[in-house]
Amino acid sequence: MTENSAQKGYYGPWGGAFIPEVLHQTFAELNLAYEKARADESFWQEYVRLMGNYSCRPTPLTYAENLSNHFGGARIFIKREDLNHTGAHKANNVMGQGLLVKRMGKKRVIAETGAGQHGVATATMAARFGFACTIYMGEEDVARQRPNVFWMEQLGAKVVPVTDGSKTLKDAINEAFRDWVARMDDTHYVLGTVCGPHPFPEMVAWFQSIIGQEARSQILEQHGAMPAAVYACVGGGSNAMGIFQGFTNESGVDLVGVEAGGKGIHTDQHASRMTGSRAAAGVAQGYKTMFLQDEDGQMLDTHSIAAGLDYVGISPILARLGDSGRVRFEAATDDEVIAALQLTMRSEGIIPALESAHAFVQAFKDAPKMNRHDAIIINMSGRGDKDIFTIAHAFDDPSWKRFIIGRGDEYRNSMLASQKAKD
Amino acid sequence: MTENSAQKGYYGPWGGAFIPEVLHQTFAELNLAYEKARADESFWQEYVRLMGNYSCRPTPLTYAENLSNHFGGARIFIKREDLNHTGAHKANNVMGQGLLVKRMGKKRVIAETGAGQHGVATATMAARFGFACTIYMGEEDVARQRPNVFWMEQLGAKVVPVTDGSKTLKDAINEAFRDWVARMDDTHYVLGTVCGPHPFPEMVAWFQSIIGQEARSQILEQHGAMPAAVYACVGGGSNAMGIFQGFTNESGVDLVGVEAGGKGIHTDQHASRMTGSRAAAGVAQGYKTMFLQDEDGQMLDTHSIAAGLDYVGISPILARLGDSGRVRFEAATDDEVIAALQLTMRSEGIIPALESAHAFVQAFKDAPKMNRHDAIIINMSGRGDKDIFTIAHAFDDPSWKRFIIGRGDEYRNSMLASQKAKD
Amino acid sequence: MNLTADLRKRLETKPILLMTHLVLGYPSLEVNRRVIRQMAENGVDCIELQIPFSEPMADGPVIVRANQEALNQGIRVKDCLAFAEEMIREFPQVNFLFMTYYNILFRFGEELFIQRAAEMGMKGLIVPDLPPEEGETYLRRCREQSIAPIMFFTPTSTDDRMREVADHGDGFIYCVARKGVTGKQTVMDASLAGYLERCRKATDLPLAVGFGISRREDVAMLEGRADMAVIGTATIRLVDELGPDAVGPFIGGLLG
Amino acid sequence: MNLTADLRKRLETKPILLMTHLVLGYPSLEVNRRVIRQMAENGVDCIELQIPFSEPMADGPVIVRANQEALNQGIRVKDCLAFAEEMIREFPQVNFLFMTYYNILFRFGEELFIQRAAEMGMKGLIVPDLPPEEGETYLRRCREQSIAPIMFFTPTSTDDRMREVADHGDGFIYCVARKGVTGKQTVMDASLAGYLERCRKATDLPLAVGFGISRREDVAMLEGRADMAVIGTATIRLVDELGPDAVGPFIGGLLG
Numbered sequence A, B: 001m002t003e004n005s006a007q008k009g010y011y012g013p014w015g016g017a018f019i020p021e022v023l024h025q026t027f028a029e030l031n032l033a034y035e036k037a038r039a040d041e042s043f044w045q046e047y048v049r050l051m052g053n054y055s056c057r058p059t060p061l062t063y064a065e066n067l068s069n070h071f072g073g074a075r076i077f078i079k080r081e082d083l084n085h086t087g088a089h090k091a092n093n094v095m096g097q098g099l100l101v102k103r104m105g106k107k108r109v110i111a112e113t114g115a116g117q118h119g120v121a122t123a124t125m126a127a128r129f130g131f132a133c134t135i136y137m138g139e140e141d142v143a144r145q146r147p148n149v150f151w152m153e154q155l156g157a158k159v160v161p162v163t164d165g166s167k168t169l170k171d172a173i174n175e176a177f178r179d180w181v182a183r184m185d186d187t188h189y190v191l192g193t194v195c196g197p198h199p200f201p202e203m204v205a206w207f208q209s210i211i212g213q214e215a216r217s218q219i220l221e222q223h224g225a226m227p228a229a230v231y232a233c234v235g236g237g238s239n240a241m242g243i244f245q246g247f248t249n250e251s252g253v254d255l256v257g258v259e260a261g262g263k264g265i266h267t268d269q270h271a272s273r274m275t276g277s278r279a280a281a282g283v284a285q286g287y288k289t290m291f292l293q294d295e296d297g298q299m300l301d302t303h304s305i306a307a308g309l310d311y312v313g314i315s316p317i318l319a320r321l322g323d324s325g326r327v328r329f330e331a332a333t334d335d336e337v338i339a340a341l342q343l344t345m346r347s348e349g350i351i352p353a354l355e356s357a358h359a360f361v362q363a364f365k366d367a368p369k370m371n372r373h374d375a376i377i378i379n380m381s382g383r384g385d386k387d388i389f390t391i392a393h394a395f396d397d398p399s400w401k402r403f404i405i406g407r408g409d410e411y412r413n414s415m416l417a418s419q420k421a422k423d
Numbered sequence C, D: 001m002n003l004t005a006d007l008r009k010r011l012e013t014k015p016i017l018l019m020t021h022l023v024l025g026y027p028s029l030e031v032n033r034r035v036i037r038q039m040a041e042n043g044v045d046c047i048e049l050q051i052p053f054s055e056p057m058a059d060g061p062v063i064v065r066a067n068q069e070a071l072n073q074g075i076r077v078k079d080c081l082a083f084a085e086e087m088i089r090e091f092p093q094v095n096f097l098f099m100t101y102y103n104i105l106f107r108f109g110e111e112l113f114i115q116r117a118a119e120m121g122m123k124g125l126i127v128p129d130l131p132p133e134e135g136e137t138y139l140r141r142c143r144e145q146s147i148a149p150i151m152f153f154t155p156t157s158t159d160d161r162m163r164e165v166a167d168h169g170d171g172f173i174y175c176v177a178r179k180g181v182t183g184k185q186t187v188m189d190a191s192l193a194g195y196l197e198r199c200r201k202a203t204d205l206p207l208a209v210g211f212g213i214s215r216r217e218d219v220a221m222l223e224g225r226a227d228m229a230v231i232g233t234a235t236i237r238l239v240d241e242l243g244p245d246a247v248g249p250f251i252g253g254l255l256g
């Protein structure tokens, strides 16, 4: 690989575009379309208009008075990406790429999805833009995230269960690339986060920067000063990059990325690349970054209570910002996440997605150490009601279990009955 | 009863405040607080600020280009109440009443809920304002709407299953009143729609008028003229009243309220008060309106695929607007609702709540008969992902059924296992 | 003789009167008939006949369920009227009152209902969801037909409100002993005593009070403070558990 | 002799060469050994030894599963290197190449890996996810160690791109017959023929082409159009179904 890290698509040693030759032309065209869009102010205006009209941007920056009082330290503000159409920041990226696809004249989009959030967002965008849509999703995730699969299908997308590898997100990404190399002429691959080969990290970060732009002017208006710190959970890193970009130039603002600590970063059940010691530099899925991998370079199985954080790699841009110390990385365990989620629900009437709740965990650790004239922002990347199956399960709610058992029995009986009627 | 229909709280012959004497003082205080708030411009400003900061008002008015092209008639606009915090217009009313409760110095709120939407919204408001909260919900609805019950409980509310009567919404309302007559000193009853005794219809309509105010200026900005028609589903009537108020003075705007036609308004399984012939004038639940009732005045069982429309009464204000011809009433059947829902999902990437989909049905019937220079607005009162259990069931999705059966079996086995471990 | 006069007359010979209550059609009109006989023969002064309604908003769980059961068994308003007429004829020594919710009158026709009730000799009407503000025509028609519209005092009523309400009422005032719905126990304490004093000052009409009365002592406690003790859910529970024939001894016991 | 020269020499006596492929450790190194023997003894010119990787992005389902199976059975990179060394020693008549993804080299140490491969007599490296733009040091080190970095032509490559890529390559050019991943059948049609003509014009290096070749006719079709036929998934399927001993006759049959 090149040693010239100032090359396009590199962030320090990270990034690049490790793509099969058959995609060379496709990426050349994509880069061109992206560069043109980026240079064209009207594109961004169209994007902002679309997000204002179809989603509900600007999303609010909510002052969490009760949580602030509870911790007695910094004033806590919450950036409400949960209020986006489809319930998460993923909408920003897909709608932006949708506009680009329209410009490129392609008629079909594909995407990978883990939790299903990016899949639902992409299926939504495809319905709105009139594109054909195929979503690749690990077979395990298909089984775990049935509600999202249902919605993707209802939105007109074809959901293809991926049966290779660990049958989760990274395998879905591989499979999406396999589709793309066969149908690059009419198809665009809507990558869901700030990872993958250049220009994806840069492009997705650009679309997500709308979060930071808004948050910056909102905190100035509401707090009258820069925040002391900004917290975001980090799966691939798109919501974190989105909000951080509003503050990277403000050296006084502590940017904190929170990874999935799973059962603890000293166990082998987590997905922390920048914290802990299971990750190392590597090249996979088209880019170079810190990957959770073994000594041979084989990717490891990961774990998080939040499906959207359960991924082996991390944005090359964030890896760089971590190296340089501009972004501080922390990890939150599954148990801490559940506790933060409960506190937030009861204190503010706000239900963060399990992913987002990771950011809340670290903010809650830091807030009490700060002063009342400090403000901190938590990026609430999505809403938690999508996670009912996981959260009710994690809370071990007996009424929920009885409800599901009852429904299941009903379905079994009705299916048996219609079976018999046929025989 | 009085024959003077110009009396406060009356709309033609409809409305009034048929309350037990024990609530006389409570209503006197509520009326006073409400009148004071209404006269105080800063109250409305505080309300608008709260809805802008905690929910995401103004909600967008989305131009549905694909649906417009599909029908080839009027330009179809969708008012996006689904993008509110908690996913429906119910947030407007509860947050408004929350502000009022704060002013009145009460510390506890109670509410009825059918589908659970208003219950979740109230529990959310209570968490945010720091009120104790009890939600009354028919036992049947508790069983059907378990996800919403789960969230209400997580938000800190106590959910009380009501085992009387038909065990649905109307019985929950009765039970909430029974709570209130015992604890009126510290408790406010957050009624969920534009029904019940005065001042509730007027007050809830006031809070919901924010929808119509926004929609009016948005359609002028986007379409340059008044719409030809505005469509809203009608359960109690709050989302309809909310949007209609932006247009009642514009005589050229056809205001269309769509009721639950259930299995057909000629069957006895529907909830249409203004269409069909099962309703008659009556007095119940504290107000006078058209109720679905038998010759003796006993309320009838109702049916709708949409739990939020499954109610015996209708707003007295809407009953009046129906009598006067200002609002046209139509009914949509369960089957029509499913078809409209599917078309909307696939065409626009938007998932209306089953309730809201009723409005879409009638709009889709009318749009093709209009011209391209006409605009119509559909009030999308809420989002449909809350309805996954009902929608997946209605669509008879086999993968969904298998998923639920599988989960149920898992839970059964783990419960049996932990049972055994205890023995 | 109108209801108020009748009650005053009875009070000349009794320290306190008794009003009992039942839900028509629960568990059946046949049982109602036997219960009413027991009540009448044991000296009850007034009997509330509750016409079932599907939305008994102001009632507690026992009565709510009785309403519902009666409706489930198909009781109709016209059955209730016919039955009441029969009871009035059979037990002339008792003052009968209809208790029900306003929609029952409204659907029947307010004027017609009041007229029918008056004609059959019904002494009063108790309609808990019809405050005087909503009852202008109702109150006028009751006056015209000389049937007493029973009004309510409650612990939340101000003195002014009591006087205002009493002005519209006739027969007696139904004093709600405490906040909440029917069927719950209350104790006689300073606050209840003070409340009853306020009631007394606000009107000349007899005062009826009930708060889960089930023993002789409960009734005795009211003597001197009110004019009539109201037995609400107690008899329903009794009939449910021991059958209609237990009602007589129960009533007898209450009067000591 | 370097790889290109070796292939040119073989082409003097054969109308077309053969390259076969296998995934190391699938189903086991033992079976690999037997398969390689069959290949070598039946005149195969080149063998691709694929070092398994957990993310085989550019491979089709059959090879993906083989990668995974091999990893599940615990194959390590160092086992692959040792095994390859042994094969090179045992079958000097065959040109061996490593095929793998870049992370395997990267984690091992790019320089070290290339050096090890060269030292053991490996003739070339095929790394499908390392385009020349990312392979500056890789290409330099391959040149230094005289091991051929195999480059790809694809149907989407422009003439300019082909020339550019060929400039970086050595040994032969791997001409991807069609869009999509490995393992799918393609037919020889005008468009494929035209594509191969473009490939030929873009480079002097030998051209290797594979597209689901499984019969003598498939190979024959390539004669005159390409220099080497690549047998990819066909042998894996064969071994799965009929065992390693079926490979010899199969290869023999391909050459007619």
Ligand SMILES: Cc1ncc(COP(=O)(O)O)c(C=O)c1O
Pocket (backbone or CB within 6 Å): A088, A089, A090, A114, A115, A116, A117, A118, A192, A193, A194, A233, A234, A235, A236, A237, A238, A239, A240, A307, A308, A309, A353, A355, A356, A381, A382, A383
């Ligand atoms: C709500 C939510 N937050 C966060 C993430 C993690 O992605 P990223 O790190 O790209 O923001 C996901 C991914 O699915 C998500 O759904």
Ligand SMILES: Cc1ncc(COP(=O)(O)O)c(C=O)c1O
Pocket (backbone or CB within 6 Å): B088, B089, B090, B114, B115, B116, B117, B118, B192, B193, B194, B233, B234, B235, B236, B237, B238, B239, B240, B307, B308, B309, B353, B355, B356, B381, B382, B383
């Ligand atoms: C999404 C939604 N729409 C509509 C309704 C009906 O209520 P209303 O007629 O008061 O708007 C409900 C009630 O729960 C609802 O949840």
